[in-house]
Amino acid sequence: MRYIEPHAHMVSRTTDDYERMAFAGCAAVCEPAFWAGFDRSSPAGFHDYFCQLTEHEPRRAAKFGLKHFSWLCINSKEAEDVQLAAEVIALIPQFLDRPNVLGIGEIGLNKNSRNELRVLEMQVELAAKYQQLILVHTPHLEDKLKGTRLILDVLKNDPRIRPERVIIDHVEEHTVAMVLDRGMWAGMTLYPETKCTPARAVDILEIYGHERLWLNSACDWGVSDPLAVPKTALEMKRRGHVAAAIDQVIFQNPQKFLRQSKNFKLPK
Amino acid sequence: MGWGDGPLLPLFGIGGPFYLPLPCNHSDVYFVHERMTRQQVLDLYFLDARHKLVELAAFLDRAERATGKDDFRLQAFRAALSKLAGKKKHKARAVLLAFSDPTAKPVAKAPGKGAVGAFNGK
Ligand SMILES: [Zn+2]
Numbered sequence: 001m002r003y004i005e006p007h008a009h010m011v012s013r014t015t016d017d018y019e020r021m022a023f024a025g026c027a028a029v030c031e032p033a034f035w036a037g038f039d040r041s042s043p044a045g046f047h048d049y050f051c052q053l054t055e056h057e058p059r060r061a062a063k064f065g066l067k068h069f070s071w072l073c074i075n076s077k078e079a080e081d082v083q084l085a086a087e088v089i090a091l092i093p094q095f096l097d098r099p100n101v102l103g104i105g106e107i108g109l110n111k112n113s114r115n116e117l118r119v120l121e122m123q124v125e126l127a128a129k130y131q132q133l134i135l136v137h138t139p140h141l142e143d144k145l146k147g148t149r150l151i152l153d154v155l156k157n158d159p160r161i162r163p164e165r166v167i168i169d170h171v172e173e174h175t176v177a178m179v180l181d182r183g184m185w186a187g188m189t190l191y192p193e194t195k196c197t198p199a200r201a202v203d204i205l206e207i208y209g210h211e212r213l214w215l216n217s218a219c220d221w222g223v224s225d226p227l228a229v230p231k232t233a234l235e236m237k238r239r240g241h242v243a244a245a246i247d248q249v250i251f252q253n254p255q256k257f258l259r260q261s262k263n264f265k266l267p268k
Numbered sequence: 269m270g271w272g273d274g275p276l277l278p279l280f281g282i283g284g285p286f287y288l289p290l291p292c293n294h295s296d297v298y299f300v301h302e303r304m305t306r307q308q309v310l311d312l313y314f315l316d317a318r319h320k321l322v323e324l325a326a327f328l329d330r331a332e333r334a335t336g337k338d339d340f341r342l343q344a345f346r347a348a349l350s351k352l353a354g355k356k357k358h359k360a361r362a363v364l365l366a367f368s369d370p371t372a373k374p375v376a377k378a379p380g381k382g383a384v385g386a387f388n389g390k
Contacts, residue, residue, distance in 0.1 A: 111381070111383075112369070113376070113377055113378040114377070115377070116378060117374050139383065141383035141384070142386055145369065145370075146372065172364055174368065199313070200360065240304065
């Protein structure tokens with residue numbers, strides 16, 4: 001089995017996790033910029049984080065034969081302070097030429113506030129200006145439905161944004177259809193308690209088909225599982241999905257989307 | 269690495285004992301597999317679903333034994349439970365919608381960072 005982990009926060013994981021992922025068939029891991037679990041106090045903190053994502057983490061992954069890619073942004077949990085967000089966003093262009101950068105993400109909403117929305121618009125502007133792919137985080141739990149609708153409206157309102165270059169992540173049964181209907185990609189996140197379980201993710205694949213959908217673990221510093229994607233592949237196999245269909249979902253689909261970035265290259 | 273149609277290795281502690289060799293018609297359109305029959309779904313998932321239902325019942329017993337009042341979460345929980353009965357399709361979506369904020373306008377200020385799982389409509 002081969003797979004791509006398209007959403008993982010490896011700065012929060014141990015080298016043992018890298019080893020286990022490589023052992024399970026992971027070919028590449030993609031790391032969106034995220035909240036550290038605490039608020040950074042200055043733009044300099046983000047500068048160091050972007051260096052970590054574009055310099056240090058690829059080296060750590062390479063020790064296990066894994067390609068590491070990253071996405072850059074200020075996340076929605078730190079977007080209530082618009083001034084700080086503007087200063088962080090101003091730092092990002094200098095990193096966009098780095099060889100492992102795929103685009104702007106994971107931008108989005110958390111509590112669906114006006115300031116979060118403002119910062120989302122600023123980052124959509126950044127992505128449009130620099131012709132970057134976009135990876136979107138949708139809010140948690142009770143906030144997901146409303147947040148997904150607000151995000152889709154922002155993206156629809158910018159004619160420069162091509163839907164096939166946007167992935168809306170953390171979809172569930174109540175949001176997946178509206179994302180796919182807009183021509184965007186949808187990511188299903190496999191978490192032990194929130195978001196999707198492997199069984200529910202496979203239900204969604206069986207209902208909506210295999211086009212423009214991918215699976216990710218979004219493993220981070222919280223309760224999460226870096227092997228959630230290969231475990232869901234086993235769930236597909238358990239239900240009788242054939243090897244080619246599994247390969248499409250866990251390898252070819254993320255590869256197809258991510259190849260829209262010139263930086264996404266896998267070793268032959 | 270190859271990923272054949274052979275028996276599953278018992279990786280990650282799951283697999284072998286639960287594996288159902290299902291008929292697959294992948295001669296031309298390989299990604300459309302035959303759906304499991306209802307019998308196969310029951311064989312694969314019934315015990316797990318039964319276990320989760322008993323846990324739900326025990327949670328309600330626990331909450332109702334405890335002193336104090338319901339809050340919006342328990343009210344949303346009961347509303348979501350009502351979506352399980354009957355033959356209407358898309359029950360998972362209906363449950364998720366029962367817990368969701370149905371409003372459309374952004375809030376003036378983020379009231380913290382976390383979500384609790386149910387909309388507090390007050
Ligand atoms: Zn994430």
